[in-house]
Amino acid sequence: MAAFTAVEKKLNDTGSTVKSSRYVTVGTTWFSGTFTKVVKAGQVTGSKTREKFQLAVSNLTTTNSQISVRFGLCLNYLW
Numbered sequence: 001m002a003a004f005t006a007v008e009k010k011l012n013d014t015g016s017t018v019k020s021s022r023y024v025t026v027g028t029t030w031f032s033g034t035f036t037k038v039v040k041a042g043q044v045t046g047s048k049t050r051e052k053f054q055l056a057v058s059n060l061t062t063t064n065s066q067i068s069v070r071f072g073l074c075l076n077y078l079w
Helices: 002-019 022-063 065-078
Strands: none
Touching: none
16 A cells, blocks of 8 residues: 555656646647647638638629529538
8 A cells, every 4th residue: 555655646746846847838838829820820721711712603603693593502501
């Protein structure tokens, strides 16, 4: 039983050391900031892609009304 207590104490001490490490804190902050930037870039890219797609569809539908009716029905299900 004493061996388990010693191992538990060692794990707790190691966990406390890792949590209070400056390097862990800096690394976590950096990763969080980088992840946030990547997510924002993905959102911007997605919205620009949607805008370009809608512009292409509107250009296509103005040139051919028969396509516009069929394609417009499909777009209602996409967006």
